[in-house]
Amino acid sequence: MTTYSGPARLILAGGTQVSGMASLSTNQRGGINGWSGTFRPDQINAEIRDASDGLYLELPYDQIGAVAVTGVRKLLATQILMSLTGSGPAPF
Structure with a gap:
């Protein structure tokens, strides 16, 4: 596994x-x-929350990789954590 x-x-x-x-792994x-x-x-707004x-x-x-958002979780009043799934080769 690469991280x-x-x-x-x-x-x-x-x-x-x-x-x-980001925190990523293969x-x-x-x-x-x-x-x-x-x-x-670092900052959130409606465009970021609705990204998929x-x-x-x-x-x-x-190093760039295509991703899709699979979930969004609120961490604090001003922070969210987005779950991502990559497609194609990992950029790391």
Whole structure:
């Protein structure tokens, strides 16, 4: 299993870039390769809360992977944690 934890940018379908922290890992169970994890945006608004498809996660050094939001959980009054599932090769 390969993991990444650190700064990242979520690129929304409209091109808006949202900075935050990501915690990602590859999952290789039963011959199915994929990757998933969580993203905690530095700021939240309705556009971020409603994001679901057509998204990309950019890691340092211009490594980018396509992601879909599978869930959103409220952490504090001003923070959310987004569950992500990646498609294609993992960018880490």
